[in-house]
Amino acid sequence: MYSEKEGEHMGEEMNNVLYELEEDTQKGKFLTFSLGNEYYGIDIMYVTEIVGIQPITLIPELPNFIRGIINLRGKIIPVMDARIKFNKEPKEYNDRTCIIVIDVLELSIGIIVDAVSEVLPIRNEDIVPPPNLNTGGQKYIKSIGKCNDNVILILDCEKLLNESEMDELKSSNE
Numbered sequence: 001m002y003s004e005k006e007g008e009h010m011g012e013e014m015n016n017v018l019y020e021l022e023e024d025t026q027k028g029k030f031l032t033f034s035l036g037n038e039y040y041g042i043d044i045m046y047v048t049e050i051v052g053i054q055p056i057t058l059i060p061e062l063p064n065f066i067r068g069i070i071n072l073r074g075k076i077i078p079v080m081d082a083r084i085k086f087n088k089e090p091k092e093y094n095d096r097t098c099i100i101v102i103d104v105l106e107l108s109i110g111i112i113v114d115a116v117s118e119v120l121p122i123r124n125e126d127i128v129p130p131p132n133l134n135t136g137g138q139k140y141i142k143s144i145g146k147c148n149d150n151v152i153l154i155l156d157c158e159k160l161l162n163e164s165e166m167d168e169l170k171s172s173n174e
Contacts, residue, residue: 029121030145032152033100033113035083036091040113041120041145041152046102050116053097063165070099070110077101078169079110085160104157107169111160120147127154 030041031050056068056079065084069076079099083090091114099110122145130141130153142156161169 028123029119030152030154031100031119032117033082033098034115034117035086035088035113039117039150039152040082041122041154042100042102042111042157043154044119046104046157048101048103048108051099051101051110052095053093053099053112062168066165066169067112072101072110075108077108077110079112080160081112083112083114102157104160105166107166109161109169120145120152122147122152122154 029044031044031047032039032041034040051072054070054072056070058068059066059078062068062078065080067079067081067084069078071077081090082088093112096115097112098116099112100116101108101110126146127143128146130144140156140159141153142159143154145152145154
């Protein structure tokens with residue numbers, strides 16, 4: 001038998017192993033979604049949940065891609081339209097339109113997308129840096145994943161919004 005101290009130590013070690021296992025099961029996994037014919041990926045560690053489109057309350061004077069806020073089970077969450085943020089043609093929301101709720105830099109944000117696809121494992125060797133086209137608009141594209149014959153633009157969740165936009169959303173959320 002183990003002494004009480006050894007038992008506590010083993011319990012701690014087991015918790016650490018379980019935590020690391022959970023971390024490992026999320027490593028290299030991306031929630032993929034579509035905007036038109038393009039596929040994007042978000043590191044699964046940022047994703048809290050996926051919900052259908054909901055009534056959105058407009059808030060004046062926010063950036064145009066921030067559609068407003070939703071009340072998700074009592075929590076107020078700002079939502080951004082990925083199409084507008086990525087300079088794409090706006091599209092009517094339909095039954096495939098989803099809101100991906102992510103937690104980034106102590107803020108929950110909803111991202112409105114055309115449709116959620118699946119969670120895909122993408123190996124490190126199948127991820128390459130984006131081409132440097134000096135357009136300035138690519139700051140939120142972290143890398144490009146190759147999966148079968150598809151190209152998946154992997155987003156850098158921490159750069160989806162710039163600092164002033166984050167501050168604006170945090171203050172409108174208080």
